[in-house]
Amino acid sequence: MATRSAAGPRNLMLGVAAVALLGAGFGLAKLTSKPAPAPEAAPANATDAPAAPSEVKVEASYLQVSNIGLQAVAAGDFGGQVQGSGSVAATPGGEAVLTAHAGGTVVRIFKRLGEPVRAGETLALVESRDAALIAGQRGAADARANLAASNLAREKRLFEQGVTSRQDYETAKAEADAARAEAAGARAAAGASRVSADGRSVAVVSPISGKITAAPATLGAFVQSESELFRVADAREVQIEVAVSPQDAARIFPGASATVRNAAGDAIAATVRSVTPTLNPETRTATVVLSVSDTRLVPGEAVQATIAARGAGQPGFILPEEAVQSLDNRDVVFVRTQTGFAVRPVVVTTRSGGQALVVSGLKAGETVATRNAFLLKAQVVKGGEDE
Template sequence: MRPSASRRRGLVLALIGGLLPSAACSLVPGAGEGGERAPAEQRDGKGRAAPTEGVMCAEHGVLEALCTRCNPRLAAVFQARGDWCAEHALPESICPICHPERGGKPVVDVAQDGAPADGTKVRLKDAATVVAAGIETVKAELREGAGGVSTTAHLDYDATRLAHLNARSPGVVRALAADVGSRVAAGDPLVVIDSPEVGADRARLETARARVAIAEQNFQRQLALAPDGIASQKSVLAARQELDDAKGARAALAASLSVLGTPGRGAGGYTLTAPIAGVVTQRNATIGRLVSAEQILYEIVDTSAMWAELDVPEIDLPLVAAGQRVQLTLDGLPGRTFSGAITYVAPWLDPHTRTARARVPLENPDGLLRANMYGEARITAEARQAVLVPRMAIQRAKDVRLAFVRLSAHEFETRRVEIGISDGQRVEVKRGLRAGEEVVTQGSFLLKTETLKGSIGAGCCEAD
């Protein structure tokens, strides 16, 4: 009889005994057809490939950690359990030919959250089986002075050094002076546009200037005749008002035309110039094209500085504030570290990712940093103690993270853990482990499969 959920903590999942492969299948995440070596965080200390969560054996269609064709030593484990497809030399329960609906994976249906209960025990046949299976452990390490928050980051243009240039008045593009990739200085010409509206405004401006000249002459005449009584005070005031109106109309037209840039060829031509120094990254104008005032014709970026945008998880926000130093590594620039300080933390959260945006300005004098690069940022925070374990010691079942602690020579206990920051090779465990406990590294994936109800070889029995 299967025990109730309330008794799962005291259960022992008895393994008949098995052998964990000393090397995973030839293909690993990110590897090419030639089977490139797994990255460092997926290998143990002896350089062997460690089974990775959810990775399939591309050749045989089953989980690579359970593939008996690539790892023949595992075959005896499943044969002893009676879980064996002799025709295809694979475990019957995950044989993709006999059971294509399972997709080469164990059936997972343990609890409401899909993960084994905290404290579930796994017992191998004996200590010799542990050695033969290749299961290895390390002690959880307590590190003094640990602190900070690690999160993802991507690069973007510094918005204060980004310019979008649009047509000042509708017209036709007559000439282009810069293309994508051109380096321009502030004031350099970019595009010449002919606009009927501009031509009409310039004609009106000339009329307004003439009106001002005539009004000025009339006002001076009325002012000179007034002392002799030839011109009344009323006519002087009327002449003064006409002069002021003429000057106002002239100023309005001149101001309207001043935003166009420098005059171009023809009565209606005008030339748009670069508002800042930088690199042309977009050009949406072509000769002969009719453009409107709403259309962006050029984008210019000063790339001597960039912004790193950090996605800070909601749970870590109390540790993050403006002024904190940040160390940034980028996927596209391995071996390089960039540093800066947070200048802004958004007052709102993304409703989908539950993260807040933090901004770090970065100097980019050599142009290595490019928009949309991705990487990892470590934010310096208050120093504290932290329990660290190798990254490969943490397994995942649905949304629950697990670790396995050695209790005796051949018995292990499942722990639900909460993880924190990572330094690449090791990960912080905020809850679920104590410093000094022996945690399974190599072989943790196979132990996880044994804790899942309905998985390969898993059987529940009462603890002795």
Template structure:
């Protein structure tokens, strides 16, 4: 064996030993722990994702519950005017609401006409002025009144003369000085004079003019027939007016009519004597009354009838021409659970009632049923006997809105 062959054999042995050492080297524990198959990695990732999602969902639910609760101290609740009541049974009246309009009470409305031709010498009232019964509204100069007063004065003179002649003839007849025929003639003349005087006086009274010539024989005064307000005036100073002209309209607004439009299907509900509640459309005002008239005929075009309610109007709040809603009881029922109407609030398009809980005042979504304007039936969402906020619920709604806005930001 030569030298070159020895070198080759030594190199092969060394290389074989090196390979054996690499192959037989022990695996480190840390390397084994970090080794994960693709299937195991996917399973672990799915598990972690499922856990995070359910946690986030739970957190979101807890946050929503917190947003529906308003926490107030006893002092804050008292300051906000919070009043509690219990969810309990109620007797609810079903209401029928009909449109209406306030009109003058025609039984207490007068169209003032002069009843004589004349010239306007004075107008003593303005449009919208309140007047008293017997108050002078206007003064006219009338030749017709002047002639009637002249006739009345002449009749009174003739009557006075007839009384004197009758007294003298009666005395002469009783003393057997004059004939009975003269006495009887004087008696007849007296009776005719009395009739003539009464006739002229009655004519003046029929016109609303007195027999007194104070201020001139032709002075004619238009006076108010009752207490009321001047709602129309159609005459001015110096104007010539006719006997049948409507120169003023006087209305007693201490009572008014609420006229209702009633469809054919509601005529069975709206009856004379039915109690109603009249509510203004333009402002917060209401009054109670009774149906005093229901029309028996339906309009040919509208197929509706007219009903009427007489309303007291001491404060003149009900003005003619005002649109109103008239509520009439259409039915009644007992319901197992009800709350007051002012307890209902709308939060995020949900009807809610604030209920007192250990955490605070919680907005509970509810489903409502029948209502009579004061009480509302609760179909779902509350339990009988629960303490709910009947007054001050709007304050809680405002606080709830503030909390939601802060959470959003």
């Protein structure tokens, strides 16, 4: 029992010493350790995006390669103009439909689709029994006319010799006149049907000069009378048909100037020829017919037209809508400078018919990029990202 009581105090003293040593080591480690570095402050504008460049430098050669269009700024307003969509159509004398004037078999084709033709040129031959019948009638009429002329000459000699009466002579003269008129009619009918000299075929002849735009004729095929075989159009004889509202139609007058833009963005001058007095029953719109002499337009092509009209509106500058680009949530245009293009913020109030009315940010006489202006925008965006 005495041995157990002596070991207890000794173990207690050893535990206290161990605790003391641990405390001293912890304090020494805290005194000798380095303090944790303070967190660095974030830069003031770390989340701000870099500002877009105010100018993009472009060489003249790049404009040609990229097909970037340029346009001088001119004052205008939508109040004095009417915007509308239209299409290119052939004039009444600018397109011809060529048909077979008699039923038969197509035996010769001289022209193909897309080839040029001259007025009066034969495009095909159709062998026809009707042609033989017309030629026979022509020959018979000529023979009767010759016989009547011969009888008239004989009756005239006999009348001058006092052998026959004047009545016989007058009858022979009337018969000769009738036969001559019948022969002339038969020849005219054969000519209108384009019957050949041998009477075997009829010719398909173009009445106008131009190019073949359709050629459904097939060699060896049997065609009915008046079947369409070719279609010829003259690219110089076209007109623009623009659909406008009845209110706008009342403001347009013949002779007014107009500008037409095709799919390529080319500006083409035109003149108002007429305005239909009635409305299209399906679209409830009036049709404005524009005269144009530009050969770049093709029948069937869609266009946008700007037509001068009576009245006035908010003044500004009218540009193609593609000239106005959106950059950093604002409308801008690219103004031509000596070294490239300046990025110019603008205020657009109206967009209509592919046109935009700019009321602030431009000056008359400045030149802006129109066609393919989005390529300049891409250069600006790329320059901002690089910075």
